[in-house]
Amino acid sequence: PLSALQDPSLLKTDALIDGAWIAGTARFDVTDPATGRHLADVALLGAAEAGAAIAAARAAWPAWRAKTAKERGAILMKWFQLLNQHADDLARIMTAEQGKPLAEARGEVIYGASFLEWFAEEGKRVYGETIPSTDANKRFLVIKQPIGVCAAITPWNFPIAMITRKVAPALAAGCPVIIKPAEQTPLSALACAELALRAGMPAGVLNVITSDSDGSIAIGDVLCASDTVRHLSFTGSTEVGRILMKQCAPTVKKLSLELGGNAPFIVFDDADLDSAVEGAMISKYRNAGQTCVCANRLYVQDGVYDRFVEKLAAKVAGIQVGNGFEAGVNQGPMIDGQALAKVESHVADAVGKGARVVVGGARQGERFFTPTVLADVTADMLCAREETFGPVAPVFRFTTEADAIEQANATEFGLAAYFYSRDIGRIFRVGEALESGMVGVNTGLISVAEVPFGGVKQSGLGREGSRHGIEDYVEMKYLCLGDI
Numbered sequence: 001p002l003s004a005l006q007d008p009s010l011l012k013t014d015a016l017i018d019g020a021w022i023a024g025t026a027r028f029d030v031t032d033p034a035t036g037r038h039l040a041d042v043a044l045l046g047a048a049e050a051g052a053a054i055a056a057a058r059a060a061w062p063a064w065r066a067k068t069a070k071e072r073g074a075i076l077m078k079w080f081q082l083l084n085q086h087a088d089d090l091a092r093i094m095t096a097e098q099g100k101p102l103a104e105a106r107g108e109v110i111y112g113a114s115f116l117e118w119f120a121e122e123g124k125r126v127y128g129e130t131i132p133s134t135d136a137n138k139r140f141l142v143i144k145q146p147i148g149v150c151a152a153i154t155p156w157n158f159p160i161a162m163i164t165r166k167v168a169p170a171l172a173a174g175c176p177v178i179i180k181p182a183e184q185t186p187l188s189a190l191a192c193a194e195l196a197l198r199a200g201m202p203a204g205v206l207n208v209i210t211s212d213s214d215g216s217i218a219i220g221d222v223l224c225a226s227d228t229v230r231h232l233s234f235t236g237s238t239e240v241g242r243i244l245m246k247q248c249a250p251t252v253k254k255l256s257l258e259l260g261g262n263a264p265f266i267v268f269d270d271a272d273l274d275s276a277v278e279g280a281m282i283s284k285y286r287n288a289g290q291t292c293v294c295a296n297r298l299y300v301q302d303g304v305y306d307r308f309v310e311k312l313a314a315k316v317a318g319i320q321v322g323n324g325f326e327a328g329v330n331q332g333p334m335i336d337g338q339a340l341a342k343v344e345s346h347v348a349d350a351v352g353k354g355a356r357v358v359v360g361g362a363r364q365g366e367r368f369f370t371p372t373v374l375a376d377v378t379a380d381m382l383c384a385r386e387e388t389f390g391p392v393a394p395v396f397r398f399t400t401e402a403d404a405i406e407q408a409n410a411t412e413f414g415l416a417a418y419f420y421s422r423d424i425g426r427i428f429r430v431g432e433a434l435e436s437g438m439v440g441v442n443t444g445l446i447s448v449a450e451v452p453f454g455g456v457k458q459s460g461l462g463r464e465g466s467r468h469g470i471e472d473y474v475e476m477k478y479l480c481l482g483d484i
């Protein structure tokens with residue numbers, strides 16, 4: 001598949017530090033999750049190169065922050081255009097290393113690029129304040145300045161969008177960045193970095209340090225311990241988020257964390273059922289259920305439970321599973337054997353405790369899991385508490401609105417939630433009562449660059465995207481002018 005690239009020079013396997021491609025002293029394997037085949041040997045960097053990247057970013061900072069927001073925005077806009085122009089190649093690279101179907105990969109490229117456009121504009125609007133003085137001889141001003149060198153550690157499920165969502169606001173604000181992409185998907189990150197250079201990104205402003213899973217831990221240590229790195233943005237598991245938070249304590253680093261979710265998806269009696277089924281399909285089965293905002297628990301009210309399960313199962317039976325490069329396929333492989341095993345264990349646990357498999361329910365070979373609907377699911381099952389991160393929809397039954405809210409909120413996570421209702425009063429009541437950072441009402445698709453993405457409780461800290469997304473990358477400075 002990678003031999004079909006229109007621009008083969010987008011396939012980079014070396015890391016990028018200070019504007020130079022770095023081969024490192026060792027390599028690690030990147031494989032195609034759909035076939036298990038070897039795709040590339042990528043530079044395996046470690047602590048020493050992480051230090052070099054930090055030094056390069058620090059050296060690049062003064063000139064980058066001295067540019068006007070409009071000048072930085074022009075480079076980001078050029079980068080945005082290049083991502084769009086090369087969307088087909090970027091999608092191929094992504095499908096090859098991540099597995100999602102080609103059309104979905106292309107969608108991610110466009111979505112990922114949109115953060116560059118948004119923050120190229122938003123960088124021009126980092127306004128300060130003047131505060132009415134309480135002293136006739138003084139004036140109070142607030143300015144906002146770039147925080148400094150930033151680090152971004154990103155996951156494999158959105159190999160491009162999770163990078164641009166962090167890097168675009170940092171760069172727009174005037175901060176240089178060091179990216180440590182997921183070990184499963186470095187090729188997408190490196191292709192984007194190549195396009196950044198073509199867009200005119202100065203040396204050292206954007207660095208990508210690649211590594212395998214052990215090397216990532218060593219690099220994480222260095223990034224967290226560094227005094228120079230003033231901000232760390234991480235998207236990934238809550239478990240690793242907690243480790244990074246601890247590691248950042250000694251240097252009191254600012255943190256943006258986008259961690260696990262356990263999204264409830266509630267269907268009330270008064271919902272438009274076909275619309276709810278559509279929403280569940282998008283929210284649950286996108287990326288084979290491997291997104292942090294995927295519906296993880298479906299709560300359906302008594303009166304419509306059987307009909308909803310039947311309609312959903314009929315749609316789910318039509319999902320075509322296979323290699324993301326094949327036409328007509330709309331669900332690819334799981335990222336790895338561990339992910340597949342987790343999905344299997346959640347299904348086995350539920351079935352063992354009395355759940356009913358309506359459709360699917362089993363692995364398909366070594367890499368795929370058949371899209372599944374489970375009925376008669378109850379709160380004592382694993383899938384009620386843990387993120388399944390796979391194509392399994394467990395459907396719970398509820399009776400009252402209060403009951404639905406209570407069950408939906410019974411989790412330490414609080415990223416996304418969804419519900420379907422046509423009752424305006426209920427929409428406000430439930431929308432306000434759900435403990436999550438984002439709520440989709442009568443829709444299963446909520447993420448765009450213009451809105452604040454992020455969670456409450458143990459789903460994370462801070463918001464990405466929207467006009468708020470740049471705030472984490474600037475520091476407020478209060479200037480008190482005396483002797484007026």
Ligand code: ADP
Binds near residue numbers: 157212217237241
């Ligand atoms: P997932 O469950 O999505 O694979 P992880 O939280 O394990 O998520 O990984 C997300 C990112 O965090 C990846 O880039 C991975 O290499 C990195 N990572 C994992 N463990 C650590 C660690 N201890 N220190 C720094 N980075 C880590």
